[in-house]
Amino acid sequence: MASKCLEFHVKRCEAELVVPTKPTPNELKYLSDIDDQDFLRFQVHFIWYYRNSPSPLMEGKDPVKVIREALGKALVFYYPLAGRLVEGYNRKLIVDCNGKGVLFIEADADISLHQLGDRIQPPCPFIDQVLYDVLGSDGIIDCPLLLIQVTRLTCGGFILALRINHTTCDAFGVFQFMNTLAEIAKGAQQPSIPPVWERELLFARNPPRVTCIHYEYQQQQPLSIGQPNLDKTSSDIQCSFFFGPKQIRAIQKHLSSHLVSYSRYELLTAFSWRCQTLALELDPEDVVRVSIMVSARGKKYHGLHFPQGYYGNMFSFPAAVSKAGVLCEKPLAYAVDFMAIQGRPPYNAVRGNLIVSDTKNVHLDNVNFGWGLPLYGGLAKTFNGGSIHAKYRKNGEDGILVLMSLPFLAMKRFQEEVAKVIGEDKPIIKILSTL
Incomplete structure (x- = not known):
């Protein structure tokens, strides 16, 4: 049996591109041979639901503005995520670290967390409302690698929804980025765990040598x-x-x-x-x-x-x-x-x-x-x-x-x-x- 349908309305601002707040290297970075497999060339959706329970540091602050500001700072450390994917020889995926930025949407919904109730249990039936699919943004090549929407709720809580190109991160990589974003939102100047690229660790040997049967x-x-x-x-x-x-x-x-x-x-x-x-x-x-x-x-x-x-x-x-x-x-x-x-x-x-x-x-x-x-x-x-x-x-x-x-x-x-x-x-x- 499905949960009863719940109607609510979301008012969104126009999507904007958030870029790193400081200059970052303009370079090409290869994805690993695990990253760029065909079966990972899709978008993954994540979601977080927060109550209206600000710490003394956040009392009276707008979570949308706080996260928006922290995002530009976090991208200084995770600058490849602000780039775009291109294909090289034999369809090899490469990140063009051009600093074009990630998509961010500010929104308001006429509903509270209490009204959502157990509908927060995934799969999210209203993901399209709290994570708007910006036209032309969901491709793999030459598209933003990250889309974030922060939606204020009538209770003072908020929803953060995120869509990311799976070729760039796994679930733990997403956590690591989000944890950095949260640390900077609370005032940190740099992440407690600095991000490491080093995708060459998972490059095939040249020439490739298969040492066992991979069924x-x-x-x-x-x-x-x-x-x-x-x-x-x-x-x-x-x-x-x-x-x-x-x-x-x-x-x-x-x-x-x-x-x-x-x-x-x-x-x-x-x-x-x-x-x-x-x-x-x-x-x-x-x-x-x-x-x-x-x-x-x-x-x-x-x-x-x-x-x-x-x-x-x-x-x-x-x-x-x-x-x-x-x-x-x-x-x-x-x-x-x-x-x-x-x-x-x-x-x-x-x-x-x-x-x-x-x-x-x-x-x-x-x-x-x-x-x-x-x-x-x-x-x-x-x-x-x-x-x-x-x-x-x-x-x-x-x-x-x-x-x-x-x-x-x-x-x-x-x-x-x-x-x-x-x-x-x-x-x-x-x-x-x-x-």
Whole structure:
């Protein structure tokens, strides 16, 4: 069941370009060989909701003006984000650090945080209102890399929504930039963690040397999409599912006693993978897989050491693969076991594949501009074929929010499969959002 529609109006000022407040290097900077892969050439949306609880430093100040001023100062340190992407030889992405700036929108909405209620639970059904899609700004080449809208609310709180070109940053890179923005808004002269480019750390060797088989880049056999139940002609919708301690315990009851070593992330990923496969009603012989984004931050790989301030994309996606029929027929324990022991099958955005990103430990909810911590801070929605895990507090209870993207009929079946295990009669879909 979707949340009831809530109408409100947003009055926006014309979008402006914010440039660094001081001169910055005019140079070309190459993205890494991870950054510029085709599957990362899209825009990612984030959102933060703040109460009217200013610190003594911010008492009587306008959050829009504070953040707008801090943005120009932050771009002095993150000056590549004020540039534009160009393509070099063989479509290699390069940042032209020309200081053209990022887009900023000042806005006011005739609604309060209290009226929004649980609609702040992502996926955000009103993202187009709090993050206006400036005409011609959402491309990859020669477009602003960053768009920010700050919307004042009638209660004195505000919403900050952000759209960023994924090739330039991963979720942690976004947090690092936003934390710098917040520090400068509160008076800091420079970031506590200076940004580091050094994308050459993730350049392929010359000539490239492949030391192991990377199945994730091999082509995949197409699924049997001729079945009407796959709902292949409909647009995907996005929904989120809350899993608190009660729901986690209900899922655990479906596992055999020998499974003693697994995280909540592994449990919910395996559970979502199996429910999605059941919901899509694929041919039993179709091969499905779950790909898990694994960050390299804080780790050393073959002598590589990434500096603390590195804000580029730093992940790989090991995966598990199974025939759809086997995954559906076996108990949940099979999915958990199988996911843990399999290798690295193909990465493909094919219907039936599940790509999971865990943002619970990215600290996106720790961005404080001087008005306290946000009610929610993180991704505003997931992406086609993707699932996002995020921290979320609901009715005073901490839990995990799982965002899914599926065709409408498949989403209904996904909900039913989840309800069977959780044992809840009420629909657990809180938000529906058409992509």
